[in-house]
Amino acid sequence: MTRIPHDGAAARLTEIIRGESNGMAHYYVAVDGADEKRILALAEEIARDLSGFLIPTDGFLLPARNLTPERAATPGGAFDYERFTREVARPFLSKKLPTYGVYREEVRGTVERVTVPERGVYLVAGRYALHPEIPDFYDLRIVLHGDAEDGDPVRAYLSSYMIEEFSDVVVTDGAAGEEEDERFDGFSLPLSFDGNA
Secondary structure: OEEEEOOOHHHHHHHHHHHHHOOOOOEEEEEEEOOHHHHHHHHHHHHHHHOOEEEEHHHHEOOHHHOOHHHHOOOOOOEOHHHHHHHHHHHHHOOOOOEEEEEEHHHOEEEEEEEOOOOOEEEEEOOOOOOOOOOOOOOEEEEEOOOOOOOOHHHHHHHHHHHHHOOOEEEEOOOOOOOOOHHHOOOOOOOOOOOOO
Protein backbone atom coordinates (compact mmCIF):
# COMPACT_ATOMS: atom_id res chain seq x y z
CA MET A 1 0.00 0.00 0.00
CA THR A 2 1.21 3.47 -0.85
CA ARG A 3 0.31 6.62 1.08
CA ILE A 4 0.37 10.01 -0.60
CA PRO A 5 -0.64 13.42 0.77
CA HIS A 6 -3.93 14.96 -0.32
CA ASP A 7 -2.19 18.13 -1.54
CA GLY A 8 -1.14 17.38 -5.10
CA ALA A 9 -2.76 13.93 -5.03
CA ALA A 10 -4.71 14.41 -8.27
CA ALA A 11 -1.59 15.26 -10.27
CA ARG A 12 0.38 12.38 -8.77
CA LEU A 13 -2.44 9.88 -9.25
CA THR A 14 -2.93 11.08 -12.82
CA GLU A 15 0.73 10.34 -13.53
CA ILE A 16 0.49 6.94 -11.86
CA ILE A 17 -2.62 5.99 -13.82
CA ARG A 18 -1.15 7.30 -17.07
CA GLY A 19 1.96 5.16 -16.54
CA GLU A 20 0.16 2.03 -15.33
CA SER A 21 -2.52 2.16 -18.05
CA ASN A 22 -0.01 2.59 -20.88
CA GLY A 23 -0.66 -0.11 -23.45
CA MET A 24 -3.93 -1.22 -21.83
CA ALA A 25 -7.22 -0.88 -23.71
CA HIS A 26 -9.11 -0.11 -20.49
CA TYR A 27 -8.03 0.79 -16.97
CA TYR A 28 -10.46 0.75 -14.02
CA VAL A 29 -10.03 2.89 -10.90
CA ALA A 30 -12.07 2.95 -7.67
CA VAL A 31 -12.02 6.06 -5.46
CA ASP A 32 -13.70 5.56 -2.07
CA GLY A 33 -13.49 6.99 1.43
CA ALA A 34 -15.44 8.82 4.09
CA ASP A 35 -15.86 12.29 2.54
CA GLU A 36 -18.07 12.12 -0.57
CA LYS A 37 -17.27 15.68 -1.69
CA ARG A 38 -13.51 15.12 -1.59
CA ILE A 39 -13.85 11.75 -3.31
CA LEU A 40 -15.79 13.24 -6.22
CA ALA A 41 -13.57 16.33 -6.50
CA LEU A 42 -10.45 14.17 -6.73
CA ALA A 43 -12.01 11.74 -9.22
CA GLU A 44 -13.39 14.56 -11.39
CA GLU A 45 -9.96 16.16 -11.63
CA ILE A 46 -8.29 12.86 -12.56
CA ALA A 47 -11.02 12.03 -15.11
CA ARG A 48 -10.68 15.48 -16.69
CA ASP A 49 -6.88 15.26 -16.90
CA LEU A 50 -6.97 11.77 -18.44
CA SER A 51 -10.10 12.24 -20.59
CA GLY A 52 -11.54 9.40 -18.53
CA PHE A 53 -15.15 8.58 -17.73
CA LEU A 54 -16.52 9.05 -14.20
CA ILE A 55 -19.23 6.81 -12.75
CA PRO A 56 -20.45 8.29 -9.42
CA THR A 57 -21.84 5.73 -6.98
CA ASP A 58 -24.49 8.11 -5.62
CA GLY A 59 -26.78 7.09 -8.50
CA PHE A 60 -26.90 3.56 -7.11
CA LEU A 61 -28.84 4.07 -3.90
CA LEU A 62 -31.36 1.43 -2.98
CA PRO A 63 -34.93 2.81 -3.14
CA ALA A 64 -36.14 3.54 0.40
CA ARG A 65 -39.14 1.25 -0.15
CA ASN A 66 -36.69 -1.65 -0.68
CA LEU A 67 -34.52 -0.87 2.33
CA THR A 68 -35.37 -3.45 4.98
CA PRO A 69 -34.51 -2.75 8.64
CA GLU A 70 -31.84 -5.47 8.49
CA ARG A 71 -30.25 -3.98 5.40
CA ALA A 72 -30.49 -0.44 6.81
CA ALA A 73 -28.54 -1.60 9.88
CA THR A 74 -25.70 -2.92 7.68
CA PRO A 75 -22.88 -0.53 6.70
CA GLY A 76 -23.35 0.17 3.02
CA GLY A 77 -26.86 -1.26 3.14
CA ALA A 78 -28.37 1.71 1.29
CA PHE A 79 -25.98 1.17 -1.63
CA ASP A 80 -27.58 -1.00 -4.32
CA TYR A 81 -24.51 -3.16 -4.92
CA GLU A 82 -26.62 -5.81 -6.65
CA ARG A 83 -27.69 -3.34 -9.35
CA PHE A 84 -24.20 -1.85 -9.59
CA THR A 85 -22.80 -5.36 -10.09
CA ARG A 86 -25.41 -6.20 -12.71
CA GLU A 87 -25.28 -2.90 -14.63
CA VAL A 88 -21.60 -1.87 -14.30
CA ALA A 89 -19.22 -4.48 -12.85
CA ARG A 90 -20.35 -7.53 -14.84
CA PRO A 91 -20.34 -5.71 -18.21
CA PHE A 92 -16.84 -4.35 -17.51
CA LEU A 93 -15.69 -7.84 -16.49
CA SER A 94 -17.11 -9.13 -19.80
CA LYS A 95 -15.21 -6.41 -21.71
CA LYS A 96 -18.48 -4.68 -22.63
CA LEU A 97 -19.52 -1.06 -22.15
CA PRO A 98 -22.26 -0.75 -19.51
CA THR A 99 -25.53 1.13 -19.62
CA TYR A 100 -26.85 1.98 -16.18
CA GLY A 101 -29.68 3.87 -14.55
CA VAL A 102 -29.13 6.84 -12.24
CA TYR A 103 -31.55 6.56 -9.32
CA ARG A 104 -32.65 9.58 -7.29
CA GLU A 105 -34.71 9.09 -4.14
CA GLU A 106 -36.24 12.57 -4.39
CA VAL A 107 -38.11 11.49 -7.54
CA ARG A 108 -38.27 7.84 -6.42
CA GLY A 109 -36.99 6.55 -9.68
CA THR A 110 -34.43 6.50 -12.42
CA VAL A 111 -33.78 10.01 -13.74
CA GLU A 112 -31.60 9.00 -16.69
CA ARG A 113 -29.93 6.09 -18.42
CA VAL A 114 -26.20 6.46 -19.04
CA THR A 115 -24.39 4.55 -21.76
CA VAL A 116 -20.71 4.46 -20.91
CA PRO A 117 -18.61 5.70 -23.85
CA GLU A 118 -15.41 4.12 -25.10
CA ARG A 119 -12.56 5.54 -23.01
CA GLY A 120 -9.21 4.32 -21.84
CA VAL A 121 -9.73 5.11 -18.14
CA TYR A 122 -12.89 4.58 -16.10
CA LEU A 123 -13.24 5.90 -12.54
CA VAL A 124 -15.91 4.64 -10.14
CA ALA A 125 -16.07 7.21 -7.38
CA GLY A 126 -18.04 7.67 -4.19
CA ARG A 127 -18.99 5.91 -1.04
CA TYR A 128 -18.99 2.15 -1.41
CA ALA A 129 -17.10 2.03 -4.71
CA LEU A 130 -15.11 -0.68 -2.91
CA HIS A 131 -18.13 -2.42 -1.36
CA PRO A 132 -17.04 -6.01 -0.66
CA GLU A 133 -20.08 -7.42 -2.50
CA ILE A 134 -18.95 -5.89 -5.81
CA PRO A 135 -16.76 -8.18 -7.94
CA ASP A 136 -13.25 -6.75 -8.02
CA PHE A 137 -12.66 -5.46 -11.54
CA TYR A 138 -10.41 -2.55 -10.54
CA ASP A 139 -6.81 -2.08 -11.60
CA LEU A 140 -6.25 0.58 -8.93
CA ARG A 141 -8.06 1.10 -5.61
CA ILE A 142 -7.76 4.53 -3.99
CA VAL A 143 -9.11 5.34 -0.53
CA LEU A 144 -9.26 8.89 0.82
CA HIS A 145 -8.44 8.68 4.50
CA GLY A 146 -10.06 11.12 6.86
CA ASP A 147 -13.25 11.95 8.66
CA ALA A 148 -16.63 11.84 6.98
CA GLU A 149 -17.96 15.30 6.12
CA ASP A 150 -21.02 14.56 8.26
CA GLY A 151 -18.91 13.33 11.20
CA ASP A 152 -20.36 9.84 10.83
CA PRO A 153 -18.16 7.54 12.96
CA VAL A 154 -19.30 4.47 10.98
CA ARG A 155 -18.00 6.03 7.75
CA ALA A 156 -14.72 6.93 9.45
CA TYR A 157 -14.39 3.34 10.68
CA LEU A 158 -15.22 1.92 7.25
CA SER A 159 -12.65 4.22 5.69
CA SER A 160 -10.00 2.76 8.01
CA TYR A 161 -11.20 -0.78 7.24
CA MET A 162 -11.06 -0.16 3.48
CA ILE A 163 -7.53 1.18 3.81
CA GLU A 164 -6.39 -2.04 5.41
CA GLU A 165 -8.39 -4.47 3.28
CA PHE A 166 -8.85 -3.05 -0.19
CA SER A 167 -6.61 -0.15 -1.12
CA ASP A 168 -3.54 0.15 -3.30
CA VAL A 169 -3.15 3.88 -2.64
CA VAL A 170 -4.27 5.88 0.40
CA VAL A 171 -4.63 9.65 0.13
CA THR A 172 -4.00 11.21 3.55
CA ASP A 173 -4.16 14.69 5.03
CA GLY A 174 -0.56 14.38 6.20
CA ALA A 175 2.74 13.73 4.47
CA ALA A 176 3.52 10.58 2.52
CA GLY A 177 4.00 7.59 4.79
CA GLU A 178 6.96 5.30 5.14
CA GLU A 179 5.06 2.59 3.29
CA GLU A 180 5.84 4.24 -0.05
CA ASP A 181 6.20 1.67 -2.80
CA GLU A 182 9.03 2.10 -5.29
CA ARG A 183 6.57 1.40 -8.10
CA PHE A 184 5.29 4.91 -7.59
CA ASP A 185 8.70 6.59 -7.44
CA GLY A 186 9.57 7.52 -10.99
CA PHE A 187 6.65 5.34 -12.08
CA SER A 188 8.94 2.50 -13.11
CA LEU A 189 7.26 0.11 -15.50
CA PRO A 190 6.43 -2.65 -16.34
CA LEU A 191 5.56 -3.48 -12.72
CA SER A 192 1.89 -4.11 -12.04
CA PHE A 193 0.18 -3.49 -8.73
CA ASP A 194 0.71 -7.05 -7.58
CA GLY A 195 4.45 -6.58 -8.00
CA ASN A 196 4.77 -8.96 -10.94
CA ALA A 197 6.64 -7.92 -14.07
